Amino acid sequence: MIKNKKKTKQHNPFYDPNLKSRHASAKRFKKFTLTSLIFSIAFLAFFLFDIISKGIPAFNVAYIKVDVTYNEKTLEDTRFAVPKEYRNIVSRAWLRDLQKLVQENPALMNTTTTTLVLADDQVDQYLKGHHYKLKDKEIAFIEELNAQGLIERKFNSIFFTNGDSKIPEYAGLYSAVIGSILTLVITMAVAFPIGVMTAIYLEEFAGDNKFTRFIEININNLAAIPSILFGLLGLAIFINLFGMPRSSPLVGGLTLALMTLPIIIVSSRAALRAVPDSIRQAGYGLGLNKIQVTRDHVLPLAFPGVLTGSIIGLAQAMGETAPLIIIGMIAFIPDAPTMVTQAATVMPAQLFTWAGMPEGMYIEKTAAGIMVLLTILISLNAIAIYLRKRFEVKW
Template sequence: MKRKKKNKQHNPFYDPTLKSRHTSAKRFKRFTLTSLIFSITFLAFFLFDMIVKGLPAFNVAYIKVDVTFNEKSLDDTRFAVPKEYRDIVSRAWLRDINKLVEKNPSYMNTTQNMWVLADDQVDQYLKGHNYKLKENEQVFVDELNSNGLIEKKFNTVFFTNGDSKIPEYAGIFSSVIGSILTLIITMAVAFPIGVMTAIYLEEFAGDNKFTRFIEININNLAAIPSILFGLLGLAIFINLFGMPRSSPLVGGLTLALMTLPIIIVSSRAALRAVPDNIRQAGYGLGLNKIQVTRDHVLPLAFPGILTGSIIGLAQAMGETAPLIIIGMIAFIPDAPTMVTGAATVMPAQLFTWAGMPEGMYIEKTAAGILVLLTILISLNAIAIYLRKKLEVKW
């Protein structure tokens, strides 16, 4: 044994720290694997919790009731349904019975047996959640349910209505339209400016103090908290230029400021990935720098530019903090028709719903998160598909 130890010590290739380094490598490997498992577990738990809480929101209770359409019931909706149903059907649905008459004039001065949206407490009671029904109302609801006069149907109200103070009548339609208008403004401003800035810095600008100063500031802007862009939008677009508060125009311009650094950095990386022999071949054919960049470099870099832009758009869609600062968290029941009208966006509306005490708002918040996640995943999938589709093999 002593001879063996001596041979190891005199072996020129023997490293006395080899065992400890192997141990450290194994320890590091276990640590990274544990971190990966922890991250996947947390993500799976988050998705499972959102699905469990959000799926019930896609179904809502309806009650079959005799609805009376006459001047008295249209003037006072309490007389539209029998007295015993007044506390278990949706007040918001009853307020809109005049719209049913406008669509179906033959309903006037008749009594129609139809499915009526139930009150949120009835819906929560049937789903086994927290509810505030009186004992006699519970007995009545159970009797209706046993007779087949209550059904859970797909919640079209969630997708066709705007926000509402009445839980069962609240939907995401107005926030979706507001998000679309805001993102159109964002991309219309950020994409051309960001791509042109990246082309100038990468292809035309010289290596001097001015360009280095711009590059440092762009990289710093990509890392600052998003709420600061909201303060910047409030100071410039609302206070300085007097643009309408809570509008998609201001929201889109604010998110454009936030998205610009991401588009610039990703576009520069895509341009830098184009081999120099492409440029040299163009110069060899007698093309100038603008022609080489426009006709050869930019088409090859476009898939990467598009991918970075879509990812930046997806990040902007999930932002809430800067939009809260400029007032896009206001209660907006109607969908905006212009970019200067008052609007809200999906993240801001979900933030508002999350603070509501009613149980139906909790499940609608989770359902809205599922819808938003679906949109964001779809945008990332589109970015990957377009990159693969437009990718050119050099």
């Protein structure tokens, strides 16, 4: 029986003697891919957990109830506005801005009021259980104040309303957010129309010759080169050659536009190529010329794909740091710019600067800033998906 079965297998034209090993190889490959997927998800989960656990504490900050005296003496030297034992545990930035507070509220002059004063960053870190640099006498005093209920934790609105600061508890993202917005407005104002028109020309009007093939090869190559090279190009052209203001959103936007152009061109061409030729032929059959067919029929159908590629390119530009470092947008900018020619910084560069600071509060603010940046980038990608589905046309 066994010999007959073996003989039957050998004479079967569909019998594969390596079938068992092929099945085993397929199972091993399946296990490898599953392991890779699990490893990737675990790495992502660890990354998000680490960022969130470090960033959440930055959204609340300590305040201390202090009797603050407002008079001529304290305005000359704001340290005398609070009792001596409080001077090392309240924010120096808050004391520095005391004169401005009195100017905005003249009725405070020659009065003493109990006020919630922003705590020093070392006090805040001590209360959060992080590394701190406080003396034993100061720790004992803080514990006494905490036991009396004179220390409160509040939402850290300073993080969203202030610009960068050398004093950790006063540092915020506001100026970087405004700089990012101005930079991205310039980026899209330049890159979107040029990129879309270039894609339309190459896909719909340009002939198949050596010149257009040369352009296509270079566009594809530009989409893959390191972003720092675009920073060097922006430094050489916009700053050194044309004399544009360094560290400005204008230069940053133009530099990022150069980097984003290949992405918009490639994605727009793919969207135009996806439109069936029957649409074009139908337009020609009705007597329309090529410009009318492209403008009124092909481009509207390709618009969801064009818009999706442009938003994704915008999201990538928003997360770029290297080219902006080259053109000087990593400078210390405490005030938000009001014009595209003023000095500014952007969120990735601001986070890069904070990451190199030694104070513990900058560590949690860096993580919180990454959370904000990731939220914006995920939102942009979600908008791109929604718009693609919203304007998608079935043909």
